Amino acid sequence: MRHTTKQIISAVLLLSLIFSGSWLSVPATAYAHQETITVTANTVNVRMGPGLAYDTMAQLKKGDKITVITQKNSWYQVRLASDKIGWVASWLLKNTEISSATNVKGTINTANVAAKENPADDSDTLGTLQENAAVTVVYEQAGWSQILFKQSVAWIKTAYITEQKNKDNTQKSTQQLTVDQSIKSMTVHEANAKLRATPALGGRIAATLTRKTQLTYLATAGDWYKVQTQAGKTGYVANWAVTPSTSNKPVTTNASDLAEATIVLDPGHGGRDSGALSQKKTYEKTYTLQIVKKIAAKLRQAGARVVLTRKKDKYVGLAPRPALAKKVHADAFISIHLDSSPKDNQASGTTTYYYGKSKDKPLAKALNQQFNNLTLDNRGVEFGNFLVLRDNKQPAVLLEMGYINDRHDYKRIRSSYYQTKVADDIYTGLKQYFK
Ligand SMILES: [Zn+2]
Known part of the structure; x- marks a missing residue:
C-alpha cells in the first residue's frame, strides 16, 4: 500500500514532536542522547547531592520529565526541565518507563x-x-x-x-502481544498523539488523541500499547506518548525523607549459627528473619530502599554485615535479635542498643520511643558493645525484641500480630528520625 502524502507528513510531524522535547530541554552543546524518565511517584525530592544528608533544592511531581546524567550510590544525577541539576533516589523513579525511543x-x-x-x-x-x-x-x-x-x-x-540504523518500522507490526498485569490504564501526555491500526509509525491513523485522554490498556507490542478509547475504538499508541498507571503504585504516601532512605535490615544469626533457643527448642534465627521480613515489607511500601544482610536461613559472619551497610551507603542499619536469660522465665522485655553516642543514639531513641505500645516491657535504651554496631560507619542499632526463653515473651515473638506491631513501630520511629 502506498502512503498518502498526508500520512507521511503526520509521521514526520509526530517524529519531530517526539524529539523536540528532548532537544529543547538541554543547552545547545554536544549532548545528544538522553535518558528521559517520567516521575511516577506523587512527589520526589531533588537534592544537592547523592544522599539524604544533602539539602532539598526542588520537588518533582507525578508526570514531570527529567533527564538522567549519571548514577552514584543508587542515586541519579538528573537535569530538570528548568535546566537545574540535582540528585534523586533512583528507586523512586520507575526505570522500566525510560522511553526506549530516546x-x-x-x-x-x-x-x-x-x-x-x-x-x-x-x-x-x-x-x-x-x-x-x-x-x-x-x-x-x-x-x-x-x-x-x-x-x-x-x-x-x-x-x-x-x-544501529533504524529498522524498517513496518517490521514491528508483526511483533507479539504480551500483557503486563500491573498496567490497568494510561493517560496521553503528548499533544495530538496518534491511535494507529498497527503498532508502527507508518500504521493507519485511527484517531488523534488530545492530552490527558484516558485509555484502557489491552496489551503491549514492543514500544507500543494496544489500547481502547472511551468511545470503544481499539488501536495502538506509542509508549512514549502515554503514561501508564499501575495497580500497585510504587509510592502511595507523600514525599517523606524515609522514602529516600536506604535501610539495611540485619536478621540476627542464620544457618549454622542458630542463636538462642526457646523452651520449645525453636531458634532465634527463625524469628529474627520473620520479623525483618515484616519490617522490610512495611518500609518498602513507604518507598524506602531496603537491603537485607540475609534473606533466608543461611550463615552470614558478623563482619560482612556492617560492611554491607557501608557499601550501600545506608542511612540506618537495624539489627534484630532476641534475648535469652541464663535460666528460663527469668527476664522479659525489649532492649534498644546503640554504640556511638552521636552517630547511633538518636536513632536508638527514635525507635525506642515507639516500643512503649508493645505488649512487652520496654527496658529502654542502652550502650551495647556489639561488633555490628562498633564496626558500623552508618547509624546503627541492635534491637533485642524480647526474651526467647521466657514463656510469655515467646508467645508474642512467634505471633504475626506482635511481629507486625514491631514493624509498624520501626516504620513510625524511622519516619520521626528522618524528619
Ligand atoms: Zn542474637
Missing part, C-alpha cells in the same frame, strides 16, 4: 574496548566490552558515550560504537 542502540566495532568510570583515558576501567557487543547509549559528550553497563553506567569512546 536511547540509541549500537554495537562495539573494536576488540576489547575498556569501559571507563569517567569520560577520560586515565579514568578507572570498570570492565571490557567485546567486539560486536550490543550497547545502549544514554548520553554523549566530547567524543565519549555513556552506556548502560552492569546495572549502572560506564563511558567508552564514541568512535568504538557503530550506531
Whole structure:
C-alpha cells in the first residue's frame, strides 16, 4: 500500500514532536542522547547531592520529565526541565518507563574496548566490552558515550560504537502481544498523539488523541500499547506518548525523607549459627528473619530502599554485615535479635542498643520511643558493645525484641500480630528520625 502524502507528513510531524522535547530541554552543546524518565511517584525530592544528608533544592511531581546524567550510590544525577541539576533516589523513579525511543542502540566495532568510570583515558576501567557487543547509549559528550553497563553506567569512546540504523518500522507490526498485569490504564501526555491500526509509525491513523485522554490498556507490542478509547475504538499508541498507571503504585504516601532512605535490615544469626533457643527448642534465627521480613515489607511500601544482610536461613559472619551497610551507603542499619536469660522465665522485655553516642543514639531513641505500645516491657535504651554496631560507619542499632526463653515473651515473638506491631513501630520511629 502506498502512503498518502498526508500520512507521511503526520509521521514526520509526530517524529519531530517526539524529539523536540528532548532537544529543547538541554543547552545547545554536544549532548545528544538522553535518558528521559517520567516521575511516577506523587512527589520526589531533588537534592544537592547523592544522599539524604544533602539539602532539598526542588520537588518533582507525578508526570514531570527529567533527564538522567549519571548514577552514584543508587542515586541519579538528573537535569530538570528548568535546566537545574540535582540528585534523586533512583528507586523512586520507575526505570522500566525510560522511553526506549530516546536511547540509541549500537554495537562495539573494536576488540576489547575498556569501559571507563569517567569520560577520560586515565579514568578507572570498570570492565571490557567485546567486539560486536550490543550497547545502549544514554548520553554523549566530547567524543565519549555513556552506556548502560552492569546495572549502572560506564563511558567508552564514541568512535568504538557503530550506531544501529533504524529498522524498517513496518517490521514491528508483526511483533507479539504480551500483557503486563500491573498496567490497568494510561493517560496521553503528548499533544495530538496518534491511535494507529498497527503498532508502527507508518500504521493507519485511527484517531488523534488530545492530552490527558484516558485509555484502557489491552496489551503491549514492543514500544507500543494496544489500547481502547472511551468511545470503544481499539488501536495502538506509542509508549512514549502515554503514561501508564499501575495497580500497585510504587509510592502511595507523600514525599517523606524515609522514602529516600536506604535501610539495611540485619536478621540476627542464620544457618549454622542458630542463636538462642526457646523452651520449645525453636531458634532465634527463625524469628529474627520473620520479623525483618515484616519490617522490610512495611518500609518498602513507604518507598524506602531496603537491603537485607540475609534473606533466608543461611550463615552470614558478623563482619560482612556492617560492611554491607557501608557499601550501600545506608542511612540506618537495624539489627534484630532476641534475648535469652541464663535460666528460663527469668527476664522479659525489649532492649534498644546503640554504640556511638552521636552517630547511633538518636536513632536508638527514635525507635525506642515507639516500643512503649508493645505488649512487652520496654527496658529502654542502652550502650551495647556489639561488633555490628562498633564496626558500623552508618547509624546503627541492635534491637533485642524480647526474651526467647521466657514463656510469655515467646508467645508474642512467634505471633504475626506482635511481629507486625514491631514493624509498624520501626516504620513510625524511622519516619520521626528522618524528619
Ligand atoms: Zn542474637
